[in-house]
Amino acid sequence: MITKVEDHYKMELPGSLVLDPPGETFPTTVLIGESTAEKVKKEIWACLLDDNDVRKIGVYGMGGIGKSTVMEHINNSLLKETNMFDRVIWVTVSKPFNVIQLQHDIARKLGLDLKEVKHERERAVQLKAKLEAEKRFVLILDDMWEAFPLETIGIPEPTSSNGCKLKEARKLFLDKLGRDVFDTTDLKAIAEEVLERCAQLPLAIVTIAASFKRLTHDFQWRDALEDLKTSIKGSNDIEAQVFKILEFSYERLKDGKLQQCLLYCALYPEDFKIDKQELIEHLIDEGIIERRNSRKAEYDRGYSMLIELENACLLEVASPQFKVEGHLGLEDFSDEGKWREDLVKASLMYNNISRIPPNASPMCPKLSTLLLQGNKSLKDVPDSLFEHLHGLNVLDLSNTSIESLPNSVSNLENLTTLRLGGCWKLKHVPSLAKLTKLRKLDLENTGITEVPHGLEMLVNLRYLNLNVDTLKIMPPEILPKLSCLQYLIFCCDMKLEEVASLKNLETFGGRFSDMYEFSTYMEKGQLATYEIHVGSIRDLAGSIRGKKVHG
Structure with a gap:
């Protein structure tokens, strides 16, 4: 789906979307035809306009996939296409969550000045009175990551008369599960407890429902519930709880290769849109997709793995489900604490790195993958960088501005993949004669004028891209x-x-x-x-x- 709800609220999660009476109209991009975004918009619109029991709507999905865009369209449509609501209010919840900030943001949209009101409870009382005076309103809370009771802020509990609506957690759970287990005597109590453990967090609900969807017997449900309770034990804050639930779903995959695929996605930056073919190529390079008789068979396996992860709600379209934080940055090259000896994979891709310290020489004998691609300002890689990285299997320097590959690469005898595509300034590649384990060499759109020395020694090479205009x-x-x-x-x-x-x-x-x-x-x-x-x-x-x- 194209929306990510962080309307994960255990108590009555008020997000961060608030809209004004005449309201603000947002500039929007076009939602094309019957795309997922358009379908989601229609579904939300139907919930808003139908006179039913839906009083709160949770819009969920991964970051960067279009939730805010869809809601901006909804906002604009409410302002010009209907007079059902007296006011439309859009507010973005700050991170970390701040009650005072949210109260002031909502008040400002309502034309209410609370600067002189010092106590949280007093501000809540005035906000509630102002919102109740509106009678019918839509409050949109964007980018929510923490649950909180509505009354703490001063948001009145939605009723059929005031027009604030929300999609219930149970319906979301059943929609994803695909069947009504609450009508099944053996499963009803278990399902109720499973749903309770999800704490009304939509991302948790859809992930857990997808995990339980494959279970057919009551003993399987009981067993999975025990695993779930163990997984989330001791998780108090929302972000930790969501992570624990995602971790539970990860463990329930059972297939180690699927787990490795998901972990590989976590090497990409937050909200990065991963091209499926590129991802499959990288999974092949890493050995996560095992060698088969043909590349077509390997691609078939790759697409099958991605579909399985999508069905488990752990991947969405081409985007990783996990928020990736703590990426190594430029300063980390000189921070030996970050380059631990047991480090296996390091991702510094698309990090705006412009230089690597000339003495950088991480002591990481177990490092198998080093990803530096997409750092377009990176012009030089010091020889010392690879001095202690003899276990390296995958090296990606593609789409950087390097002019010369360091000579120390010639000694990376365990290297199986060398990606240099898009390094258009690259003129010098050292001898590859010792890299006899190399299976992939990508030099597309580089500036080389002759094939690298020792190319004929790479007898295990399965992939060779020399699409280079300067190579005659x-x-x-x-x-x-x-x-x-x-x-x-x-x-x-x-x-x-x-x-x-x-x-x-x-x-x-x-x-x-x-x-x-x-x-x-x-x-x-x-x-x-x-x-x-x-x-x-x-x-x-x-x-x-x-x-x-x-x-």
Whole structure:
């Protein structure tokens, strides 16, 4: 769904959305057709206008997926399309939660000055009186992370006469569960307790419901409830409780590979939209998706894993479900406390890093993954950085501004993946001759003018991207030695016999010098996908793209 409710309130969670009488109209982007956002908007609108028992509406979903955008559309529609409400008020709840700040924000929207009112209770009394005078109002609370009783703030309990409406936790639970367990004698009491443990937190409700959805017997429900109670024991604040419930759902996955997939998503920055194909490629690189007979089979496994996590409400579309905090920053390169010896994966991607201290040399012998991609201002990586990182399997420096890859990379003999795509200033790559375990090498859109020294030694290479305009020649003796290649892209002219020797190739992008060689190669029919240019670089006759699906 496209909305994330932090309207997770155990006592009567008032969020942080408040709208004004004539109200403020927000500039909005278009919600396209029958997209998820449009469907959610229609559902919320129906709840607002129907004269039913819905008096509170929780809008839930991960950060950055469009909750506020949908509600801005609702806000604007309420202001111009209906006279059902006397006032529409939008307020954003501050983080950390502050009662005084929220009271003043709501009061300001109501034209009420509470600056001289010193006591919280007095402010609540005046706010309540002002809101009750409105009779029919919509109060929208945005970006809520803490539960609190409505009366603490001064928000009157919604009734059928004052028009404030909310979607009940039980309905949300049943909607996600897919069946009415409250009508089942054996499960009713268990379901009531499960729902109570969710503390009316919508994110917790949908996650737990998805986890319980697969359980068919009462003993399974009892067992899962005991696990849930153990998991959340001692969690008092809302954020800790939500995390514990998500952790419970994580443990219930049972499949270790699914758990690893979810943890890998946590390496991305908060609210980062992860491209599914990119994620699957990275899961393959990490070995989370185990090697199969073909890349297509590996992709099938990847998509299946993502769907399972979506169904468990632990991933949403292409975004990670967990809020990622505590990313290492520039200053952490020199903070040895952050680079512990037992560190296994380190993510500094998209961190606006512009330089790495010249003496940076983390002592992390167990580090297997180092992600530095997306730091566009990063121009130099010191040799010392890799001095003690000989266990490194995956190194990602893609989409940075480095001009030279440090020579110390030549000694990373356990490296299986080296991603340098988009490093358009990169001219120098040291010898790769020792990196015989390398399975993936991505040099797309770099500035290299010749293939790296030792490329012919990479006999385990399965993925090679040399889509580089500045690279003019591929030495003829190299490709036949890379017999494991499944994915090959490059711009140089090539000979039929060179490519034909690659029996495992599934995806190919390249250039043949004439139509005869192209036709001869295509008759072999071994490719799943291809993009082939026919003609010399100066006299390009055309390009042919296609996709074949076998089996």
